[in-house]
Each structure stands twice: as structure tokens, then as C-alpha cells.
Amino acid sequence: MNNLVSEIKKLVELNKDKYEELADFLWNNPEIGLLEYKSSDKIKSILSEAGFNIEDKVGGIDTAFFASYGSGKPVVGLSCEYDALPGLSQRSDTYEKCPVEEGAAGHACGHNLLGSGVVGTALVLKDYMDKYNLKGTIKLLGTPSEERDACKTFLGRDGYFDDLDFALTWHPESANRIWGGGSLANTIAVFNFKGKSSHAAAAPHLGRSALDAVELMNVGVNYLREHIIPEARVHYAYLDVGGNAPNVVQPTASIYYFMRSPKIEDSTEIYKRIIDIAKGAALMTQTQVEVDLKAAIADYLPNRTLSKVLYESILEYGVAEFDEEDFEIASNYFKTFDDETRNAGIKNTEKFFGKEKAAEMLNKGLTTEMRPYSGEFEEIEVITSDVGELSHYTPTAQMFMATSAIGTPLHSWQMAAQANTSIAKKGLDATVGALALTAIKAMQDPDTIKKAQEELFSEVGKYKTPLPDEVKLRNPKVEP
Numbered sequence: 001m002n003n004l005v006s007e008i009k010k011l012v013e014l015n016k017d018k019y020e021e022l023a024d025f026l027w028n029n030p031e032i033g034l035l036e037y038k039s040s041d042k043i044k045s046i047l048s049e050a051g052f053n054i055e056d057k058v059g060g061i062d063t064a065f066f067a068s069y070g071s072g073k074p075v076v077g078l079s080c081e082y083d084a085l086p087g088l089s090q091r092s093d094t095y096e097k098c099p100v101e102e103g104a105a106g107h108a109c110g111h112n113l114l115g116s117g118v119v120g121t122a123l124v125l126k127d128y129m130d131k132y133n134l135k136g137t138i139k140l141l142g143t144p145s146e147e148r149d150a151c152k153t154f155l156g157r158d159g160y161f162d163d164l165d166f167a168l169t170w171h172p173e174s175a176n177r178i179w180g181g182g183s184l185a186n187t188i189a190v191f192n193f194k195g196k197s198s199h200a201a202a203a204p205h206l207g208r209s210a211l212d213a214v215e216l217m218n219v220g221v222n223y224l225r226e227h228i229i230p231e232a233r234v235h236y237a238y239l240d241v242g243g244n245a246p247n248v249v250q251p252t253a254s255i256y257y258f259m260r261s262p263k264i265e266d267s268t269e270i271y272k273r274i275i276d277i278a279k280g281a282a283l284m285t286q287t288q289v290e291v292d293l294k295a296a297i298a299d300y301l302p303n304r305t306l307s308k309v310l311y312e313s314i315l316e317y318g319v320a321e322f323d324e325e326d327f328e329i330a331s332n333y334f335k336t337f338d339d340e341t342r343n344a345g346i347k348n349t350e351k352f353f354g355k356e357k358a359a360e361m362l363n364k365g366l367t368t369e370m371r372p373y374s375g376e377f378e379e380i381e382v383i384t385s386d387v388g389e390l391s392h393y394t395p396t397a398q399m400f401m402a403t404s405a406i407g408t409p410l411h412s413w414q415m416a417a418q419a420n421t422s423i424a425k426k427g428l429d430a431t432v433g434a435l436a437l438t439a440i441k442a443m444q445d446p447d448t449i450k451k452a453q454e455e456l457f458s459e460v461g462k463y464k465t466p467l468p469d470e471v472k473l474r475n476p477k478v479e480p
């Protein structure tokens, strides 16, 4: 073990209690997007006590904050999330679906770990900077409501990421790996139709049905699907169907659309075509349509230069080391998956480690090695994350560390349960060490930062989001 790694291990040990307690606190107080008051207060108090400077309510968002330490360049962004998911409350002392509180929120995406891991990284990095007089600024980005509102979209558009030299983050998962591929961009909009109510039997000719308009719009979009790029994904959900009486012409109807594709430009293009379809449906039904754009989340651009440093750092620092007790817990959760989920976990492990090694890991229920990283742009993942947005403004690298049994789906009760186990804590410790090591290495090497920035700016130039200035974050108290 080299000196730097052993020094970081010592600092991780010194800060462990603080960030592990934070992980428990967040898990025990799950709060959904934009309502993460207790969670953000707790994080701010830990960092402020450690000497960080807090900039509160960034961008006018109550639960957004930045915590900075140090001064001058380089400015290291550490992306921190702490929102939970509605309806996914789950106990961690059982191998059955069983909520702590019926209908309550739960950390089924493990953001209690994500948040505390990033806070731990900031604390370790600060201690190292103090001890070795390392110059630069840590900027922990407290970005709320990743799951639903993609807050980073708004913060990025409003210039809050412009001073960053590079950014790092992680996400809990069931594998140890670099996020080497992109993600799907997502343009999100609600189409609100207004018609005219009337007695459906006695005076149908006086009514104009908003529900008809939405149905025609969806038919139009179904035909559109044949003529967009095959990687695109277009989905919808009804928000308002205008009532439940067949005998009344429905005067209002609203539909919620996700328009995803591997590049934000393609999502924007599909969105424009869907607006035309909505207008066509309104014309056919003599109704009016109003388009409410909610977000335009860019695809993830893995910065290869920075991802390579992160990859080497994880190999040097070491992935989570589990023991027999962890293997037993993981195997018990693995048994709760249905056949399809289990098989997907098995296939995925075999794909990256070969049959023999995969069988060894599957026997333990946990990923015990780092997945190889090519250093090139890898396969696109069919998910969306607002880290994609951050990655367009500053070179960004993200890692995943195993904190749950092989094959555990995100947003499942099993993920929520395992986010509060010894498995999660070990994944957390290894993450804090690897992220701190990466940050220190990059801070000490201006050439790496320069190369990472050149890579980003040669690909996207100065990013301009398609989200207009007038689109504001929704108000959680009045909007669904």
C-alpha cells in the first residue's frame, strides 16, 4: 500500500463515525424531493461544524445548499443527493416486504448512502488539505430532488456550476464499477387540454371533449414512434381525465410525457414534433392545448480522463471487503428476487467476470471485485440521472460501489432494506476512500484537469440547456 492510500485510510477511520451516523439518520428520516428539510439541515450542520462555509437555499430552492472549504483553484465539485422515494418505506431487519410506516417514503435508491458518502469524502479531503497544505476549494453541491425534479438542470442553467474545475460522485448499487457509458436524456412536459362541458346525451353537439383530444394525441404519438430513432423512449401517464361521468363531455384533460433519447438534442427534437401532434389533436377537437415544459435533462457524458483516474484510485484503494455475515444477508435478499431479476443479476455478473468468477461471487451474493473499465465510451444505460446535466458543465466522473446483493434493482423494497445494513456501510467506506483519493490526485495534477476540460469542451463546447429561463421548479406544496 502506498503512503497516500494508507494516509487516506487513516483519515477515513477518523471520520467514519460522522458519515456512518449520517447514513443512518438519513435512512431513518426519508424525505421526498424538495421536502428534504431534516436531511439537508443535518448535512449542513455536520459540514458547518467541520469548518465548511454554507451557502443556503441555492437558486432559491429551500433544500439546496453548497458547502465550501479552502480557496482558489482547482474547485472540486462533489455532487450530493439525499432525496427518498414516495411509498417505498421498508424495514431492514426482515427479508420480506414490510414498510416501517405504510405509504411513507423510503431510501430505495440508497441516496442516504450517496449523500453520506459524499459528505465523508468532503471531510476526508478537508483533513488531507489541512495536513498537507493542499491548495484548492472543495465545493459540496447539495442538490435536492434528483428523482423527480432533476434540480441540477435548474442550477446548471442558472450558472451555479460554472466555477467548477471538475466533479465527482457515486451511486450505491450491486456492482463495483465506473459509469463509463452515457444515459438517456429526458425532456419532460405536461400537455393540458381545455374543451367545453356539455350533457353527453342531451347536447353532445355543444361539448368539445378534452379527453378526445388527449386520446387523439396519444394515437398520433404512437404513429410517430415508427419515425424516430430506435433508441428513443416515449412514455406517458394521464394526470387528468376530466372526471368519471360518461354522461358529461370532459372539459379538461392532462397528459404527462417523458421523451428520452441518448442525446439531449434528439429529445428536444422529438418534443417539438410531439407539440405539433398535440396542436393537431386540439385542432381536430376544437379544444385548446397548453404545453407545460417541466425539465430537459441532458444525457450523461462520462469524462474518460477523469474516469480513468477514478478507476485507478478504486483499484488502489480497494473495493468493499465483506465478511461471512454480509454474504449471508446478501444471499437471503437474493432469494427474495423473482426468477427474472435473479437471472438478470447472474447474466450481468457472468458478462463482466466470466462464468467461473461469477459463480464464486454469486455463491456469496455480493460483488467482491472491480468491474474492468475500458477507458472508452461504453454502452449507454437506459436510465436518466440529473448528473448528466452536471457532466455537460464540468468534467464529471461517477463510480458505483456494491452496497447490496447482486441483481438488487434500484427503487425496490430490497434496495431500501439493504441501504441500512453492514453491507452498505462497507460499500460506503470504500467509496469515501476512493473518491477522496481521486480528488487529491486530480488536485495535485493540473495536466489531468486541463486534459479533462479539453475533452469535455471539444465535445460539447459551452453547454446551453434547451430549458428556457422562464421554466421554474415546481412548487411541491401545490403541484403533483
Ligand SMILES: [Zn+2]
Pocket (backbone or CB within 6 Å): 109, 110, 111, 171
Ligand atoms: Zn438514485
